[in-house]
Amino acid sequence: MISRFRENVEQYPYLYRRLHWETGMIGQVLYLEAEAHGMSGTGMGCFFDDFTHEILGLSDNTFQDLYHFSIGKPVEDKRLITLPPYHHLGNG
Helix, strand or coil, X not given: CEEECHHHHHHCCCXXXXXXXXXXXXXXXXXXXXXXXXXXXXXXXXXXXXXXXXHHCCCCCCEEECCCEEEXXXXXXXXXXXXXXXXXXXXX
């Protein structure tokens, strides 16, 4: 998710927090929509922002990459074990 950034934040500093909140809300909707369509999703924050800026030719923070999200079919990893919550406490 890419946002018009620098101008917004310079004029209205509170928008820094708001822009990140909005991308989180969009991410929550994407999680729900993916599940509703038999798929899964994952939000990746913005670990690839520098790389994304480079690919898109963004040289400053006029626009800012705020959040990445991926949607796809789930694949169960048989190497992982899923245990019920508080299994270590036993039945007592």
